[in-house]
Amino acid sequence: MGAPGGKCTIAVDTMGSDLGPTEFIRGLLYATEELDLDCNFTLVGKGRLIERLLKVRKSSIDPARINIHHASEVVGMDEKPIQALRKKKDSSMSQAIEQLRDGKADAVVSCGNTGALMAGGTLRLRPLDGVDRPALGIIIPSKRKPFVLIDVGANPESTALNLVQNAVLGANYAKAALGCASPRVALLTIGTEEGKGNSLINATHTDLQKIHGKVINYVGPIEGFQLFDGDVDVVVCDGFVGNIVLKSSEALFGFIGATIKEELVRNPKRILGAALSKSAFRDMKVRLSPDQHAGAPLLGLKGNILKSHGSSNYIAIANALRIAREVVMHDMIDSIGSDINQVSDLI
Amino acid sequence: MGAPGGKCTIAVDTMGSDLGPTEFIRGLLYATEELDLDCNFTLVGKGRLIERLLKVRKSSIDPARINIHHASEVVGMDEKPIQALRKKKDSSMSQAIEQLRDGKADAVVSCGNTGALMAGGTLRLRPLDGVDRPALGIIIPSKRKPFVLIDVGANPESTALNLVQNAVLGANYAKAALGCASPRVALLTIGTEEGKGNSLINATHTDLQKIHGKVINYVGPIEGFQLFDGDVDVVVCDGFVGNIVLKSSEALFGFIGATIKEELVRNPKRILGAALSKSAFRDMKVRLSPDQHAGAPLLGLKGNILKSHGSSNYIAIANALRIAREVVMHDMIDSIGSDINQVSDLI
Known part of the structure; x- marks a missing residue:
């Protein structure tokens, strides 16, 4: 893979979004022209369409930085994830993930079917050694500064180990995407007194205290009413709770x-x-607006897969590409791998 | 007890709120003068203070409708529930609950310590036969009409049976407080396709289908993004999820x-x-504003206990009293008891 030091390559699933490939190409140009994103791009999707769109939009990107990878199929938003992966081997999403798996790209960005992207990422890239379940992290604005909420839907049935690992994944994401040197990590619960919450939260709290100061900076439990205060950088929760909080x-x-x-x-x-x-x-x-922090990575895998909202506009897409570059340049995956190892020694 | 037919009596814990007994007396007068609330009231708290406040505020309530019950202590907002109940036998909250238990009142309204009120209600009134765990229901505004969210924090560790019972409790509350003849009941989840969500949700969904059309009108799962659409009258969830959704x-x-x-x-x-x-x-x-629907009942007990927000203003307090009267006049507890029996025959 190209990074760090050299340039990184992002494989872009240009087809899956609600607004179509036109918006993706617009986002790509916005990323390079306005955000000065210095990457190479592998644009995966209908080749001739992508070529035409680049021409129509008068792309200013050095053609040497762009590689078009033709894929004849598209995973629909309503398709069942596993079926879509099995049937559509030549979908833009599948092909983008293959680029990553084969070392031809450093990250994948897609606005497509979330379930298919998570299943494809998990099955084809595999979780990092020691990671039990990957988690979806997302950046959310607050009164003071944005924070990472993790997990927002990858794993709706978490154990304490999963939540502890979410804390590690989220902290690494906050370092890479938000530039926090020592992210303040909190556990989402109800009632912050000792023994409140539920048994999962209490077990997780005990384990997080064990790794505090060694792997992460754990500042304790917080309640729903504190969520948008901006006092912490990472809020840890189960994927069921996180998804409902995000969507509601x-x-x-x-x-x-x-x-x-x-x-x-x-x-x-x-x-x-x-x-x-x-x-x-x-x-x-x-x-x-979530557009400034649009790429939600599926964390805990052996590669960087970022999901952007299905209806992402060009600004959101450009920011997803920017965040993809950040996580690559920060060597986030290596750093997660080493933190996960440390955690298994401590709890 | 007085209702139905006759007048109902509400025991009011006048002391526990953040804004003090003055606001409670103001709420009481607003309820009788502006909302034409036709009840008797037992005002529990520091007797001389209550008398003075009624005089200062120039109470227009027929003195025959008011009974002042002196209680020398107050449960603080930060006290540990069980300790507070044990130590402060003469607290306004304890005494109000005793009025209910002894058949001298038909409902209790308090703005005090939620934990203490839930513990006091559960220990002194006991759950209805067949009810495994009581649940806290709350009315929330939406795009079209208000709906009941249940449970918002009483039971943070639910089984499928608890969630099914929450559905029954919530439906009965919607009938009494919102006037729905056949409340549309939904289950809060992530991804509404069959098999998504988690195992608790899937088991609950199966059981809710069994009682649909017999005990409740179950319309299926909904996701977080649908929460404020107003298409349903009751949204069922675990107390951990509900509390976080409400507070966030x-x-x-x-x-x-x-x-x-x-x-x-x-x-x-x-x-x-x-x-x-x-x-x-x-x-x-x-x-x-939540003020129009301020009384959140602890449902599933052998008596009507309503919690209003600690910082409730007089309008919220008046509406909590109004809702207390509604649930008494609707014979909600009898109706819950018979529905819970029917459920245990069906699942």
Whole structure:
């Protein structure tokens, strides 16, 4: 593989997203032109279409940095993961993962079917030695600074070992993607007094205390009401809880936005006021938007696989590519491997 | 007990709230004067203080409807539940629960220490026959109409039986408090395809299908992103998940509000706009405020115990009293008892 030192290569599944390959190419150009992303790219998907899109969009990327890898099939958003992987060997997602497995790329970025990407990543790349179950980490904005929530859905049935490993995975991701030197790691629970929560949380808390100061910087349990305070860099939870928190938060954000909109058009005075303060809402949306931190890596595998939201726009795609480069340049996988080894000696 | 038909009596723990007994008395007067609440009240707490507050506030309530029950102690918000119950036999909370247990009241409303109230309710009133663990239900606003989320923290370690019973408890609460004739009950999960979620959810889903159409109207699993759509009347989950969803939602609401405020004062044009549309934000806050549905009952006990938020204002307190009256008048406990019996015949 190319990194570190040299340039890294990102294999891009250009076909899987809701907005189609056009948005992906736009994101690619935004990443290189606006974010100065210095990588090589293997664009996987319908070859002639990709070529045409690059031409239409007047790509400014040095052609030597781009390799087009044709794949004739696409995994649909509603396909069953394992079936899709078995049947569609020549899908853009499968082919992108193969590039990574064969050492021809350092990371994969896809907006496609999450289940298929997780299954494909886990089956074809395999978990790192000692990692029991991979976990999906995501960066979320808060009052002070963004934090990593892990797991948001890869493993909905966690043991204490899984949660401890999530803590290690999340801390490494926060180092690479958020630039935290010693990420503050917290455990999501209900009631922070000793013995509250449930037996899984209590067992995990005990184990996290054992590795505190040695592998991670564990600051203890936090409750739901503290989630957006920004006092910690990593929040650890089970994939069932994390997925529900993530999705219900997105839903609530939409619900509040829709309610404000309804109220703001109720009478002419409000409409005028809303027009004058319009830019405030735009800026708020940018501040709270997930687009700046769009790549959610499936952590714990022998390769970097990043999932971006199915409906990612070009800014989200560009940021997913940027984060992919960060994790490669930080040697995140080696670092995870060594931390996981240390954990198994301690608990 | 007085209800139904006759007047019901609510035992009110006037002391436990963050805002003190003054706010409770204000809430009581608001309930009788503005919401026309037709009940008798047993006001439990420091007797002379309550008398003085009623006088100062110029209570318009017929004195025959008010009984003051002196209690010399108060359970603090940070006290350990079981210890507080053991040590403070003459606390306003304990005494209010005794009123209920001894048949002198039909419901208890308290803003005090949640843990102590749950422990006190469970130990002194006991669960209904067949109920394995009581659950805390709460009413939450959504795009279309409010719904019941259950459990939000009473039982953080649920079995499938507990979740099925939560469905029954929640459906009965929706009937009494929201006036739904046949509440649509959903199960909160991740990924709604068959077999997704986790083993607890899958086992619960199977059991809920068995009681569908007989005891409850089960409409199937829903995901986090559907939570605020308002398509269902009851959302069933484990107390660990429910508490985190509830508290993180409250936190996100505060975070979004704070971000909008920050953006709206950034320049004079925005400040003017915000001033013109100020009433829109006030109305939005009222629409999304939990004050209209403030009493969260601990369901599954042999008596009606309702918890209102520690920092409840007088409107929230008045609504908690209103909801207490609703559940009494609907004979909710009898109805739960008969449904729980039916469930044990079916699964």
